[in-house]
Amino acid sequence: MSYRGRLLGALIGFFLPIPFGTILGFILGWALYDNPRNKLAENAGSAGYAFKFTKGYNETLIYGTFALLGYVARGGGIIKREQILIATQCMNMMKLDDPESRRKAQEAFNHGKGExxxxxxxxxxxxxxxxxxxxxxxxxxxxxxxxxxxxAVVEQEEHRRLCEIAQRLGVPVTAMERLIQIRIAEMQFRRGFYGYSGQTDSGHERSSQEESRTSQEASASSLSDAYRILGVSENASWDEVRKAHKRLMLKYHPDRLKSQGVPEEMIRTYTEKAKDIQAAFDCIKRARGEKN
Known part of the structure; x- marks a missing residue:
């Protein structure tokens, strides 16, 4: 819970040449700073717990989530093994441990992918x-x-369905597009930054010339993805890059997520995102020759 607004407001009000300045500053600090921040923290905390299948769980939310997962998955055509794995991971995250709750989730998924x-x-x-x-x-x-x-590929129909869902839930399509692009950038950055190999798909060693050219292409692609991960343009100032990095690292910091009641499984996912954010920042930092 935040008290900073009230404390600062009271301190400023104390030095104002008006009656009851301290009290007025205290009230304004609560209304303009503490109250909005406390509500955001409360919402974030309840968001994490909302997806847990525990006593008092929101069955409508659980069912709806798996129905939408099925709807999105079907947009890619035939349901794939990787998609089943994602659905299973979601069941584990939501603590759907008993057979009956998992049956309901599977039923919702099948309903969502139906005609x-x-x-x-x-x-x-x-x-x-x-x-x-x-x-x-x-x-x-x-x-x-x-x-x-x-x-690893967002098919055209999957993309359309994601944007359609976002609109119906009151989220602008531009925000949904941005989320999709950031996740794609993270995936590509991981592949280019961590997964580069000196072998071709057939397993034969590359020549040093081929390896050098491929490495340079991977580096250029990784740098472009790094900017997309931080949500800044390649022409952004170094100060803008640093601010974006700091904001995202704070957002996905494990301690902050735990304090908001985010499930452990989701914290692990977000911890990987934080690693990507840090790696992206380091990539840009090296490319620009910055020291801090």
Whole structure:
């Protein structure tokens, strides 16, 4: 819980030449700073717990999530093994441990990928269950993008369905597009920055000339993806790059996520994102020759 606004407000009010300045500053600090921040923290915390299948769980949210996972997965055509794995990981994250709860999740997934799935009806139910908690919507969209990227490619129909879902949940298409592009950039950056190999697909060693050219291409691609991960343009100032890095690292810091009640499984996912963010920042830093 934040008290900073009230403390600063009271301190400033103390030095103002008006009656009851301290009290007025205290009230304004609460209204303009502490109250909004405390509400955001409360929403973020409840967002994490909302996806846990425990006593008092939100069954509508759980069912709706798996139905939408099925809907997105079906957009890529035949359901693939990688997509089933994502759905299983979501069950584990939500603590769907008993056979009955897992059966319901599978039923919802199959319903979502069916021809008669009513997206309007399901998203209306979800919006009623979630209310104004933007944190829950944010987590849900993250999960859906993971499903679309299960096979490392977002098909055109998967992309359309993601944007369609976002719109119906009150999220601008531009925000959904940005989320998709950032996740793709993270995946490509991982592949180029960590996964470069000196071998061809057939297993034969490359010539030193081929290896040098491929390495340079991978480096250029990684740098471009690094900027996309931080959400800044390649022409951004170094100060803008540093601020974006700091903001994202704070957002995905494990201690901060734990304090908000985010499930352990999701914290592990976000910890990997934090590693990508740091690696992207280091990549840009080296490319620019910056020292700090």
């Amino acid at each position: 008669n799935f009513n997206l309007d009806l399901e998203t209306t139910k979800l919006k009623a269950a979630v209310g104004r908690n933007a944190g829950v919507i944010s987590y849900l969209l993250e999960i859906l993008v993971q499903m679309a990227l299960a096979d």
